[in-house]
Amino acid sequence: MRISIARALFVQPTLLLLDEPTNHLDHEAVNFLKDYLSGWEKTLVVVSHDRDFLNTVCNEIIHLHDMKLHFYRGNYDLFESEYEQRRKETNKKFEICDKQIKAAKRSGSRVLLEKIKNKGKSKVDEDEPPRNTPQKWKDYTVEFHFPKPTELTPPLLQLIEVTFNYPNREDFKLTNVDVGIDMGTRVAIVGPNGAGKSTLLNLLAGDLVPTKGEVRRSQKLRIGRYSQHFVDLLTMDETPVQYLLRLYPGQEGPSKQEAVRAKLGKFGLPSHNHLVPITKLSGGQKSRVVFTSISMCKPHILLLDEPTNHLDMQSIDALADALDEFTGGVVLVSHDDRLISRVCENEEISEIWLVENGTVKTFPGSYEDYKAELDD
Numbered sequence: 001m002r003i004s005i006a007r008a009l010f011v012q013p014t015l016l017l018l019d020e021p022t023n024h025l026d027h028e029a030v031n032f033l034k035d036y037l038s039g040w041e042k043t044l045v046v047v048s049h050d051r052d053f054l055n056t057v058c059n060e061i062i063h064l065h066d067m068k069l070h071f072y073r074g075n076y077d078l079f080e081s082e083y084e085q086r087r088k089e090t091n092k093k094f095e096i097c098d099k100q101i102k103a104a105k106r107s108g109s110r111v112l113l114e115k116i117k118n119k120g121k122s123k124v125d126e127d128e129p130p131r132n133t134p135q136k137w138k139d140y141t142v143e144f145h146f147p148k149p150t151e152l153t154p155p156l157l158q159l160i161e162v163t164f165n166y167p168n169r170e171d172f173k174l175t176n177v178d179v180g181i182d183m184g185t186r187v188a189i190v191g192p193n194g195a196g197k198s199t200l201l202n203l204l205a206g207d208l209v210p211t212k213g214e215v216r217r218s219q220k221l222r223i224g225r226y227s228q229h230f231v232d233l234l235t236m237d238e239t240p241v242q243y244l245l246r247l248y249p250g251q252e253g254p255s256k257q258e259a260v261r262a263k264l265g266k267f268g269l270p271s272h273n274h275l276v277p278i279t280k281l282s283g284g285q286k287s288r289v290v291f292t293s294i295s296m297c298k299p300h301i302l303l304l305d306e307p308t309n310h311l312d313m314q315s316i317d318a319l320a321d322a323l324d325e326f327t328g329g330v331v332l333v334s335h336d337d338r339l340i341s342r343v344c345e346n347e348e349i350s351e352i353w354l355v356e357n358g359t360v361k362t363f364p365g366s367y368e369d370y371k372a373e374l375d376d
Helices: 001-012 029-038 051-057 077-107 110-118 197-205 238-246 256-266 283-296 312-327 337-343 367-375
Strands: 015-019 043-047 061-063 068-075 157-164 174-181 186-190 214-217 223-226 299-307 329-335 349-358 360-362
Touching: 001 015, 001 029, 001 051, 029 051, 029 367, 043 051, 043 068, 051 077, 051 337, 061 077, 068 077, 110 283, 174 197, 174 360, 186 197, 186 337, 197 223, 197 312, 197 329, 197 349, 238 256, 238 283, 256 283, 283 312, 312 337, 329 337, 337 367, 349 367
Parallel strands: 015 043, 186 329, 186 349, 223 299, 299 329
Antiparallel strands: 061 068, 157 174, 157 214, 349 360
8 A cells, every 4th residue: 555655646646546545554654644645736536434634634525425426615524514514404494395295285285285396387296206395315324233242251362472473474573472352352453564463363363373372262252353355255256145144044034035134234235235246346335244244253352454444434433333332352453543542442441552573562551642652
């Protein structure tokens, strides 16, 4: 990602188009990009789910809503405020008109009904929908939920004096890693790109075996894993329903397929996408299939590596809400400041693990303290 962005900036384009440029970048790289683009004098068009990035870089917002483009002046916070105002005004007009139509129907006045519905242009059927009247604002909402896990006796998962290095890689090594996770634990793993954050998650998940040291896991422990390269795990020629039924064949209810479709719907995947090959889905839609799969495994611990990369802002907020209500353990690698702040807002149960220079240390402070130290 750093190479790709550097290449785009190096040519000094008249028009710079950036699609999710903060994905995979660490805090320092995002800060550099924000500072650089704040002084960009030519045209910049950016797609991003990073609220702080948009607030810093953008002075206009184009919002795609209800198949139309709506233009707003200002940064993302100003857009949000004006969007909410537009929504309230539109819904108020709809409610007034809806009351007038219902009153006209009750009075039996067809003339009044025609006037309200079509401004007197033509006759209408009493039950046909209005054509020129205000419509209710179509809100986009999504909710994520992970099932409440069964209680397990601590410790759930421990790395004890673990050392790890890849074969034929003298430039990378993690040494003396001592960390543990229990029910209710909240951990954000931070550090520069390439320091070993994803490697640490792979050790916790059991995808990598330590070179030295010990890994202890509760025998009944179930781990829900979200990888930033989750696409590699999906079977592209299967539909979401086929994929999930293959992984979890024991669905209850009159129809196994309907049970799976209901779960996909809860994670915001539209019904018309349930029976199409996964290869035809967007990145965000594929991520919803993965989150559904994680939910269906009924995990005790969630290991999440850059889970926001393919999510829109509403879905990120929904994920934060779901993690907040989840009673199991959560370990998170993310560049999304808002999500980390939400997950680790309770300092009594949260920790910041700093991965750098081949070690993993608990940072002595909050995530805001860590950011402030980096910024200084």
